[in-house]
Amino acid sequence: MPVDVDEYEDVWVFVEEHDGDVAPVSWELLAEARDLAAELGEDLVALVIGEDVDDVAREALRRGADRVLVADDPVFEPYRADPYGEQFRHLVEERRPDVVLIGGTHTGRDFAGRVAVPAHAGLTADCTELGIDEDGHLEARRPAFGGNVLATIKCENHRPQMATVRSGVFEAAEPDPDRDGEIERVDVIVDEADTLTSVLDRSVGETADITDADRIVAAGGGTEGDLDPVLDLADALDAELAASRKAVDEGWVGHDRQVGQTGKTVRPDLYVAVGVSGAVQHVEGMNDSDVVVAINDDPNAPIFDHADYGIVGDLFEVCPELVDLLEDADDPTEVPA
Amino acid sequence: MNDQWTVVVGVKQVPDEDDVSLDPDTGTLDRADAEAILNRPDRNALEAALRIKDEVGARVVAVTMGPPMATPVLEAAVAMGCDDAVLVTDRAFAGSDTWPTSLVLAATADYLDADVVVCGEETTDSSTGQVPPGIAAHNGWAQLTYVEELDPLPEDEQIAARRDVEGGHERVVADLPVVVAVAYGENEPRTAGLHRKIHAENEFEPVELTADDLGVDEDAVGLAASPTQVGGMETVEPVERERERVETPSELVGALADEGVM
Secondary structure: OOOOHHHOOOEEEEEOEEOOEEOHHHHHHHHHHHHHHHHHOOOEEEEEEEOOOHHHHHHHHHOOOOEEEEEEOHHHOOOOHHHHHHHHHHHHHHHOOOEEEEEOOHHHHHHHHHHHHHHOOEEEEEEOEEEEOOOOOEEEEEEEHHHOEEEEEEOOOOOOEEEEEOOOOOOOOOOOOOOOOEEEEOOOOOOHHHOOEEEEEEEEOOOOOHHHOOEEEEEOHHHOOOOHHHHHHHHHHOOEEEEOHHHHHOOOOOHHHEEOOOOEOOOOOEEEEEOOOOOHHHHHHHOOOOEEEEEEOOOOOHHHHHOOEEEEOOHHHHHHHHHHHHHHHHOOOOOOO | OOOOEEEEEEOOEEEOHHHOEEOOOOOOEEOOOOOEEEOHHHHHHHHHHHHHHHHHOEEEEEEEEOOHHHHHHHHHHHHHOOOEEEEEOOHHHOOOOHHHHHHHHHHHHHHOOOOEEEEEOOOOOOOOOOHHHHHHHHHOOEEEEEEEEEEEEHHHOEEEEEEEEOOEEEEEEEEOOEEEEEOOOOOOOOOOOHHHHHHHHHOOOOEEEOHHHHOOOHHHOOHHHOOOEEEEEEEOOOOOOOOEEOOOHHHHHHHHHHHOOO
């Protein structure tokens, strides 16, 4: 079952778009894949699947792709696993890419297996580091055991080498308006009549992107669902709201603001964890923060081991006091001491 | 059309992640005492499967792939209300990554004539979330991941679901057979009744299936058939934090001003 790996070339990045809006992780991957392609001496190819996605394809060129493959058809909007997987699998089998990178979003994790399984490709989930070893194999690194260990996964005898990659771990490149390249429209091999699912309705609001935030205030289980003190503090700090898994599971905060192993990786200048216990899965998502502050009434909460500054105290008292201090500091009539 | 559905629930035994901890001073992993438990997201899968049974009637069969010592997770599933349980076990499966694992589970679902396969969102030990889509892909079935609610539509041989998508939700209808991955924490798993518990622990014996029973080629499973290999593990160096306790909010604001982040 192993394949002749030399028959496979080029680094592909799946550009995830919904209704014309591109998931930021796609551009992050394109920037990272630019370096991988250079190291391998291969082309960087963006794959765009959707309906009326010419603008997205052009943007992919400006963001670093050498070429863009476009599968444009109404069958692809809104997203469904079976048509996406089927079209992607067909392209992989026909064109034999060496490396395929997909954002570790719900969408990416949903359909990646539908490509990897029939292609018998190696698929590594939720990577946070990518590299090339001395034999030219992709080294996909991912946290294991709640982030305590970084496992390196390789795929030596199968192709393509596929990976889903977590949002926020790589930096997107600025688009270069002068950059150009080839856009190729590929044959659409999926027929609506053969699909296994239909989307009845889809309602998507403004998705928060906490991965770009300079300041973050995160709410944990200690808030017991009363987010007002956290929101006030975020407001006073001009920070984005984030949350631990507990707060998301309880429905207090949307999943798009979850930090940690099954959420996002953030790297703000300031991270304030309010009522967050500090489970390793959460710490893993905030460890790249510059300065970490913990507010918790449990002096033994593990979060204090992962914070630069900790206040042991009731968040319902500490947060309002902080807000008052910050607002006073912002008041231009107040003369700083 | 009036045939009762067969709902297969995939469950897995994992080390209790609450027992796996990191020493912040040394950065070493301490999991020596980690107890083997039912993967927590699988409780949501079991609840979702049993709700299908409550709503439209179904035979619910729990399945685990693993060594015989994984039987307690099947007992837990039967105690919660599953009608039966299957241990898929074979030395040939050892070392399987997600590709052969999903192949074996796909063959099992097919063998059991499943209409719906329900899994947890991911396992807490490896967290790939790749097995449910893998089962669907091996069998060419529909799939629904990140599912928050299920509505069985037996007259139409379909199931409807509310799925979590980035920044919102969608409602999708899928043709049977379908593989469902339930979003972690999305329902309140029922507790096992005392009667069921006693039955599960004393009278219940899981059905055992091997590669041969399932018609799975031994060369298609196990370490050798796994496209990915673990090329190394390194302990992540803990980020050095100041770990300084401040007494008052104003002291904190002062410290942050000194850090230059205010």
